[in-house]
Amino acid sequence: MPRADARRNLDALLEAAKQEFTTHGVDVPVRAIAARAGVGTATLYRHFPLRSDLIAAVFRREIDDVTAMAARLGEQHEPGEALELWARRYTRFVATKHGLGAALHSGDPAYSRLREYFESNAAPALQRLLNSAAEAGVIRDDVDPLELISAIANLSLPAPGGGTERADRMVGLLLDGLRYGARATSG
Template sequence: MPRADAQRNIDALLAAAKEEFAEHGVEVGVRSIAARAGVGTATLYRHFPLRSDLIAGVFRREIDDVTAQAARLAESHEPFEALALWAQRYTEFVATKHGLGSALRSGEPAYSGLRDYFESNAGPALGHLLDAAAKAGAIRGGIDPIELIGAIANLSVPPPGSADTSRASRMVGLLLDGLRYGAAPAA
């Protein structure tokens, strides 16, 4: 476990990198990230020697946030509303990752376990939301969480030549409405 001051620097760097990646893509300069975090570039490189380490760190942090969000929503909302709110959060997660997809497919060693990490964390979290919504009679049962995650991700990518981020929300809303077809009444 890093010292408290080192952890603060890591947290600041990951938050700054997330914002810079969302605004400018993953090829943004490290000086911009360090400046936004309020640290020097030497601090950035001490914690994240390679750009791929920083990208992987941001991605893992986002996976953790998306996963934790599922549990928080399940506690505070009705099952279908929790599912819909989680899908919206995941849509935002995908939509703000300019260039991240191609970076993750680059073969860099830092990215090797991210897909498994994502599926083993976000998959069960979404599975719980799906099960609760099906049990409540809000959606049909038997929906594979990883397949739904893939469908949401595909719908979240803007069409070529477009930057219309509102489209993703509308398309995911239609997808979720389709899950209601064939729902069994609550027991």
């Protein structure tokens, strides 16, 4: 188990890298990431010897956050609201992923298992939200989690000029479509 200061450094590096990748792309100088994290470049390289290690770690952390968020939202909100809040969080995740997109599709073996990791973690978490919302009668009952994830990702492509307003509006329309034909299931 890493020491507390090492854990803090790791968390700071991952958050700094996510922000830098989102803003400047994955080719941002490591000095910028280390500076944002408040650590030296030697600390960054100790945790992530290769840039691909850092990119994969940022992506995996985002997957874990999106997955955990689904469970929390399902416990804290009504089914329809939980699904909508999760979709909005996933939209922000996609914005982060666009900063990583070129690297993730580069063929580098460091990224080869990330899609499987994403699908085996995020899809079941979303399926639970979809099941709850369908049982409550707030969405239709034939929504596949991977299809919804893909649709949200496609609707979340950055608009010219940046910003997430367009993506939020488009995902809202998609969710409205899921409500069409909804029926509460008898239990």
